Structure formats: structure tokens, C-alpha cells
Amino acid sequence: MEENTTNEDGATTYKHMSADQKRIVFEFLQQNSRNMKVKKGFKKIAATKFSISARTITRIWLLGKQNIANGIDFSGKSFGHAGRKRVEIDVNMVKEVPFNRRTNIRSLACAIHLSKSTLHRRIREGHLRPHTNSIKPYLTEENKRARLRFCLSMITHDMNLNISLFSSMLNSIHIDEKWFTMTKKNQRYYILPDENPPLRTCKSSNFIDKIMFLCVVARPRFDTLRNTMFEGKIGIFPFITKEPAKRKSKNRPAGTLETKPINPITKDVTRKMMIDKVLPAIESMWPGGNSGGIIFVQQDNAKPHISVDDPEFVEAAKRNGFDIRLCFQPPNSPDLNVLDLGFFRAIQTLQHEQAPKSIDELVAAVEKSFVELHHDKLNKIFLTLQLNMIEIMKKAGGNNYKQPHFDDNQCPNGSIPLQLSCDEELINSVHNHLSHSS
Structure with a gap:
């Protein structure tokens, strides 16, 4: 479950609640209820206590009441599994790509039919590493x-x-x-965001x-x-x-x-x-x-x-x-x-x-x-x-x-x-x- 909140800058943030956190909220509401009805004002108290919205308090209470007979299970399907599914690739197929097509991310991603962002993430994870290659003298x-x-x-x-x-x-x-x-x-050079870069001039960079x-x-x-x-x-x-x-x-x-x-x-x-x-x-x-x-x-x-x-x-x-x-x-x-x-x-x-x-x-x-x-x-x-x-x-x-x-x-x-x-x-x-x- 995700709880929408607003930080000091006015931006919306999301608070993920684990099954244990939901259970603690439900038990607090249960202790302050009579005949499975929350006492007046305690939903607002719970929202303040746990820093979540009253709407989320209501959802947790309804979910707990529906499953109380079969054992309460607050393990939401989205917790820990949110977002897009990971694209699984076999990095060994990079070996089949000629070195002249591995000089940049765009060329390599095209050769193995992947998006540039997916390939970039694999590089950051260490599955691939960048290598700078210099020409060496030819030896007879x-x-x-x-x-x-x-x-x-x-x-x-x-x-x-x-x-x-x-x-x-x-x-x-x-x-x-x-x-x-x-x-x-x-x-x-390393400069400040609002700083003008230095101007270097020369009649010809080749001379x-x-x-x-x-x-x-x-x-x-x-x-x-x-x-x-x-x-x-x-x-x-x-x-x-x-x-x-x-x-x-x-x-x-x-x-x-x-x-x-x-x-x-x-x-x-x-x-x-x-x-x-x-x-x-x-x-x-x-x-x-x-x-x-x-x-x-x-x-x-x-x-x-x-x-x-x-x-x-x-x-x-x-x-x-x-x-x-x-x-x-x-x-x-x-x-x-x-x-x-x-x-x-x-x-x-x-x-x-x-x-x-x-x-x-x-x-x-x-x-x-x-x-x-x-x-x-x-x-x-x-x-x-x-x-x-x-x-x-x-x-x-x-x-x-x-x-x-x-x-x-x-x-x-x-x-x-x-x-x-x-x-x-x-x-x-x-x-x-x-x-x-x-």
C-alpha cells in the first residue's frame, strides 16, 4: 500500500507500508472499537499517530474486517514488487558482438536488441565494464x-x-x-552551475x-x-x-x-x-x-x-x-x-x-x-x-x-x-x- 503525502516543498511523496505496519494500525483501531466499529474520533487520532491519511486508515480497517475470519493478511501484492518487471538478459551474448560495435552504448544496445537505458543499468550494476583501449606498436x-x-x-x-x-x-x-x-x-574544468565556462582561443587547434x-x-x-x-x-x-x-x-x-x-x-x-x-x-x-x-x-x-x-x-x-x-x-x-x-x-x-x-x-x-x-x-x-x-x-x-x-x-x-x-x-x-x- 502506498500513502501519498506532501513534503515541506509541496512535492508529493509516497510512503510504502509493510504488512507489519498495517497490522499495528489495525490492532490500534481494534483496541479502540466496539462491536467492530471504531469509536468516534479514533480514525483521526490514528492518522495523526501513524502519519498517514484518514482514507488509508479506513482502507486498512475495512481490509482487516473482511479477512478477520480467515486470518488477517496484510501482505499487499504491490509491496516489494512495484514498478516495471525487470528485463532479463544474457550478458554473454555481448561476446558475439564485434568489438567495433561495442564502442558506445547506443551501438551495443542496437546490436543486442536492447534499449539504451536497460543496457546502461546493467553497466551500473557491474555486469559490463567500460574499457579504454590504446593502440600499441606493431611487432614483427x-x-x-x-x-x-x-x-x-x-x-x-x-x-x-x-x-x-x-x-x-x-x-x-x-x-x-x-x-x-x-x-x-x-x-x-569544474565550475558552478551559474558560472560562465572559460574561453580558450587559438587560431588553429591543429597548430x-x-x-x-x-x-x-x-x-x-x-x-x-x-x-x-x-x-x-x-x-x-x-x-x-x-x-x-x-x-x-x-x-x-x-x-x-x-x-x-x-x-x-x-x-x-x-x-x-x-x-x-x-x-x-x-x-x-x-x-x-x-x-x-x-x-x-x-x-x-x-x-x-x-x-x-x-x-x-x-x-x-x-x-x-x-x-x-x-x-x-x-x-x-x-x-x-x-x-x-x-x-x-x-x-x-x-x-x-x-x-x-x-x-x-x-x-x-x-x-x-x-x-x-x-x-x-x-x-x-x-x-x-x-x-x-x-x-x-x-x-x-x-x-x-x-x-x-x-x-x-x-x-x-x-x-x-x-x-x-x-x-x-x-x-x-x-x-x-x-x-x-x-
């Missing part, structure tokens, strides 16, 4: 073998513990380029001002008490140049030095950046100086990168007693570089909070974000890289795996490990796969 069989060989080269055997561990990567430096834009094409940066990081180092000895953030260097303005304007006179992005980025530009900026930064910040042995600088296979035996770089890398060598990561493998595993995204998140309006402000915002990003995140990304290598070996060199992430929950005692272990059976299976596929 040779690419997969190169990825497996790279993973095996990072594994060492600890004779004392009799287990296989990944390299600590303390002598590895990861470098990569990244475009940082002035703003995003689409930006989410938003952007600068390419070369980022250089290594594995952070800590002492036995977890005090930071080396943050691992060697530097982030913009590909920019200073040029005098050719004409005067309302903003500056002619001849004023303006910051311009270097475009295109060629091997000569990369070589100059590596020799003039990257090598001095490594030499000045590297823990232990030139007594730390060989330092490997890992880069991807982009065309502007110089070769590992570039004469000018090799000569410059040996100065001041250092032994710095270039190496390539496997082709089509951004998942084997810590910068692509999350470090760049973290910097971009901080950078966009600065809302730069000029090239100089953009450079300052990126450099500030690089400095502010905590080195603990960088350390965890290096461990995520080791988790990635385990997944790559499980997939025989493929990249069709769910991206793992290292977090504090994987450290029961609160101590972040330097190296992760690798299962011996997995290592043997990779060796067998390489021997049979070569």
Missing part, C-alpha cells in the same frame, strides 16, 4: 625476439640466494624526447604552440636508512633557440630576443644537445663521479638519434675520465623505457596546472614540473619496468598484456626492493623459445 617476429633477448640481458643469478634477479639498473640512464603543448584541445624536450633520468639511490643520495633526475632540456625579432610590435621592439622552437629535430641537433647539455649534466650529477664504471645511456630507435658509435659523441663521452656509452632499446618498445611508462604523463599533469601563455612560460612550467615530481615515483617506475619485462617474457615478446604498476601494496614490510625476482621456469621457457625460433 624479429621485434619480439629482440625484446626477449633484452629482457634476458637484464637478469642476473644470485649465487648466495640461488634465485634470478633483474639488474638493479643503477648504471642505466634513460633518455627520450617528448612534445609539450601550451594547452590541450579539450580540457575538463597549438609546442616545444620538444629531451628528458634524462636514472635510477634514484638511497642509503640503508632510505635517505636520498641521488634523485635520479638528471635534467630536461628544451630544443629552443633565441632569435632577434625582425619587426617591431606592440609587445616588443625590433631586435628583442625571442624564444623559438627548433624545428626540425635532426641528428646534428640531437648530437649537439647530447654533447653540450646531456653529457655535462651526467658528469656533474652522477653519484661517485667517474669511478662508477660504465654508464649506459638507453635511447629509442627514432631517426634523429645518433648511432652508438658516433665519433663526436664517443670522443666527448670519454672526457674527464667517464665511460659513457649509448645503447638502443628494442624497436617498437616504448614499454621498455621508464619515461614512456608514466614519468612523462606525471610531468604533463603538473605542467598543465601552470596554464602557460608563452613559449618562455611553457619552458619554465615543464622545468618546474620536472623538479617538483618526487623521485619516489621515478624509483617505482623502474620497478614497473621490471614487472613489464616479466609480462613480456610470458607473452613470448608480445605487448598484448595488461600494464602492471608497482605500488606500496607489493611491499608488505614497507621496504621498496631494489630488484625483483624472476621465475626460473619462465627464464628457461624464453631460452627454449629463442632457440627454436632462430
Whole structure:
């Protein structure tokens, strides 16, 4: 039974009464009746007492009198079963729908002959889940073998513990380029209902001002008490140049030095950046100086990168007693570089909070974000890289795996490990796969 009431705002609400509530009302009326007739005024008293209308009191009294001989049953047919009947569907039929028809609710609902609202309710109930899918690099069989060989080269055997561990990567430096834009094409804001949204303008959204940066990081180092000895953030260097303005304007006179992005980025530009900026930064910040042995600088296979035996770089890398060598990561493998595993995204998140309006402000915002990003995140990304290598070996060199992430929950005692272990059976299976596929 539903009781119509009006709240303070004048809106109509509905009060569902259970069988027990109706029985209590009937018993109150029965106690205040004579010869099954309610005493004068007690229906109004009951309505006030139970906060229901006098009409509902009358219905309960009549229903109780009609069934008193056969045992009073106040279980209404509508209580607990009101509304439209639930549409039962077999969610497994979604598997038969091609993925290209599952990109939105409208398309999927049409494919399985359901209404959008019914399908939306099943998603909210957890029977279906949304998934964002990103395109991954295409891998040839040779690419997969190169990825497996790279993973095996990072594994060492600890004779004392009799287990296989990944390299600590303390002598590895990861470098990569990244475009940082002035703003995003689409930006989410949270505003008040009566607040005007911000107006962002640009002559063309396809030509938003952007600068390419070369980022250089290594594995952070800590002492036995977890005090930071080396943050691992060697530097982030913009590909920019200073040029005098050719004409005067309302903003500056002619001849004023303006910051311009270097475009295109060629091997000569990369070589100059590596020799003039990257090598001095490594030499000045590297823990232990030139007594730390060989330092490997890992880069991807982009065309502007110089070769590992570039004469000018090799000569410059040996100065001041250092032994710095270039190496390539496997082709089509951004998942084997810590910068692509999350470090760049973290910097971009901080950078966009600065809302730069000029090239100089953009450079300052990126450099500030690089400095502010905590080195603990960088350390965890290096461990995520080791988790990635385990997944790559499980997939025989493929990249069709769910991206793992290292977090504090994987450290029961609160101590972040330097190296992760690798299962011996997995290592043997990779060796067998390489021997049979070569």
C-alpha cells in the first residue's frame, strides 16, 4: 500500500507500508472499537499517530474486517514488487558482438536488441565494464625476439640466494624526447552551475604552440636508512633557440630576443644537445663521479638519434675520465623505457596546472614540473619496468598484456626492493623459445 503525502516543498511523496505496519494500525483501531466499529474520533487520532491519511486508515480497517475470519493478511501484492518487471538478459551474448560495435552504448544496445537505458543499468550494476583501449606498436617476429633477448640481458643469478634477479639498473640512464603543448584541445574544468565556462582561443587547434624536450633520468639511490643520495633526475632540456625579432610590435621592439622552437629535430641537433647539455649534466650529477664504471645511456630507435658509435659523441663521452656509452632499446618498445611508462604523463599533469601563455612560460612550467615530481615515483617506475619485462617474457615478446604498476601494496614490510625476482621456469621457457625460433 502506498500513502501519498506532501513534503515541506509541496512535492508529493509516497510512503510504502509493510504488512507489519498495517497490522499495528489495525490492532490500534481494534483496541479502540466496539462491536467492530471504531469509536468516534479514533480514525483521526490514528492518522495523526501513524502519519498517514484518514482514507488509508479506513482502507486498512475495512481490509482487516473482511479477512478477520480467515486470518488477517496484510501482505499487499504491490509491496516489494512495484514498478516495471525487470528485463532479463544474457550478458554473454555481448561476446558475439564485434568489438567495433561495442564502442558506445547506443551501438551495443542496437546490436543486442536492447534499449539504451536497460543496457546502461546493467553497466551500473557491474555486469559490463567500460574499457579504454590504446593502440600499441606493431611487432614483427624479429621485434619480439629482440625484446626477449633484452629482457634476458637484464637478469642476473644470485649465487648466495640461488634465485634470478633483474639488474638493479643503477648504471642505466634513460633518455627520450617528448612534445609539450601550451594547452590541450579539450580540457575538463569544474565550475558552478551559474558560472560562465572559460574561453580558450587559438587560431588553429591543429597548430597549438609546442616545444620538444629531451628528458634524462636514472635510477634514484638511497642509503640503508632510505635517505636520498641521488634523485635520479638528471635534467630536461628544451630544443629552443633565441632569435632577434625582425619587426617591431606592440609587445616588443625590433631586435628583442625571442624564444623559438627548433624545428626540425635532426641528428646534428640531437648530437649537439647530447654533447653540450646531456653529457655535462651526467658528469656533474652522477653519484661517485667517474669511478662508477660504465654508464649506459638507453635511447629509442627514432631517426634523429645518433648511432652508438658516433665519433663526436664517443670522443666527448670519454672526457674527464667517464665511460659513457649509448645503447638502443628494442624497436617498437616504448614499454621498455621508464619515461614512456608514466614519468612523462606525471610531468604533463603538473605542467598543465601552470596554464602557460608563452613559449618562455611553457619552458619554465615543464622545468618546474620536472623538479617538483618526487623521485619516489621515478624509483617505482623502474620497478614497473621490471614487472613489464616479466609480462613480456610470458607473452613470448608480445605487448598484448595488461600494464602492471608497482605500488606500496607489493611491499608488505614497507621496504621498496631494489630488484625483483624472476621465475626460473619462465627464464628457461624464453631460452627454449629463442632457440627454436632462430
